[in-house]
Amino acid sequence: MIVKSATFIKSAVTPAHYPPADRPEIAFAGRSNVGKSSLINRLINRRRLVKTSSTPGRTQLINFFSVNDSLYFVDLPGYGYAKVPVKIQRTWAPMVEAYLGGRPTLRAVVLIIDARRLPGREEHDLLARLRHQALPVLPVISKADKLSRMHQQARQRAVAEALGLPPGDLILFSAKSGLGRNELWQAIEARIDVGGASLQDHAGRSDNG
Numbered sequence: 660m661i662v663k664s665a666t667f668i669k670s671a672v673t674p675a676h677y678p679p680a681d682r683p684e685i686a687f688a689g690r691s692n693v694g695k696s697s698l699i700n701r702l703i704n705r706r707r708l709v710k711t712s713s714t715p716g717r718t719q720l721i722n723f724f725s726v727n728d729s730l731y732f733v734d735l736p737g738y739g740y741a742k743v744p745v746k747i748q749r750t751w752a753p754m755v756e757a758y759l760g761g762r763p764t765l766r767a768v769v770l771i772i773d774a775r776r777l778p779g780r781e782e783h784d785l786l787a788r789l790r791h792q793a794l795p796v797l798p799v800i801s802k803a804d805k806l807s808r809m810h811q812q813a814r815q816r817a818v819a820e821a822l823g824l825p826p827g828d829l830i831l832f833s834a835k836s837g838l839g840r841n842e843l844w845q846a847i848e849a850r851i852d853v854g855g856a857s858l859q860d861h862a863g864r865s866d867n868g
Contacts, residue, residue: 660844663727665703670720672754678723680764683851684731685797688755688785689771691737694801697834698771699724699732702843709734719751721758730851733758733765738781760792767795767850769843774802774814774831778821786822797846798824804833 671677689695696709703726722734735758736751759765768789772778778786789796800818803811811831819826830846832839 660848662703662705664725665705665708665727666725667708668723668725668731670722672720674757674761677721677758677762678731680762682729682731682764683766684733684762684764685766685847685851686733686735686758686768687771688735688768689737689801690773690779690781693737693771693773694834695734695737695771698769698799698801698832699734701832701834701837701840703732721754731764738785756788759788759794765794767797767847769797769799769847771799771801771832772818774800774806774811778818782822795850797830797843797850798822798828799830799832799839799843801832801834803831803838804835 668678669676687695687699699709700706703724708724709722719736721736724732724734726732735755738751759768770782770786770789772782786796798818800811800815806814815829815831816826819829830839830842832843
């Protein structure tokens with residue numbers, strides 16, 4: 660996909676703060692420090708639109724980004740970082756649950772898992788919730804460049820087994836090299852419809868950023 664425009668719209672805590680539900684949305688979820696911001700930046704070919712940080716737990720709001728004025732990317736707060744104050748941790752679950760359970764334009768959730776670890780309780784809980792709500796899940800293994808090619812494939816099989824998914828359903832992704840970018844865009848495009856104007860109209864590659 661050629662990303663012609665990508666803009667931060669707003670941060671939100673409650674549904675009253677969300678932008679209008681006037682276009683399809685793809686949400687991104689994952690453990691703190693899983694590489695979520697870097698993944699989104701790579702997808703939209705922008706280096707710093709989504710702020711990255713070496714400190715886990717920095718994303719504490721639901722952040723909306725407009726892509727090509729036809730799609731929202733929604734960056735959900737990371738989970739599973741113990742050093743985030745308990746008071747803040749307790750606000751995350753209801754905030755994310757309200758979004759996942761009440762956003763009619765949500766088309767899929769990209770579930771991001773670090774290539775260097777296996778899914779934990781949080782990933783299983785989130786996957787179970789998404790399945791219960793019949794929300795499509797696009798599972799991605801991030802930071803694949805941290806592993807050799809042989810170990811990438813082994814980890815893909817291990818994560819798939821842990822989640823009860825076919826290995827082919829998991830996309831290996833590297834924000835550094837661009838591995839998996841086209842495959843993830845294809846999966847996203849398969850889940851959205853932009854009022855009859857397919858995002859394939861803008862399909863292709865872009866090195867802008």
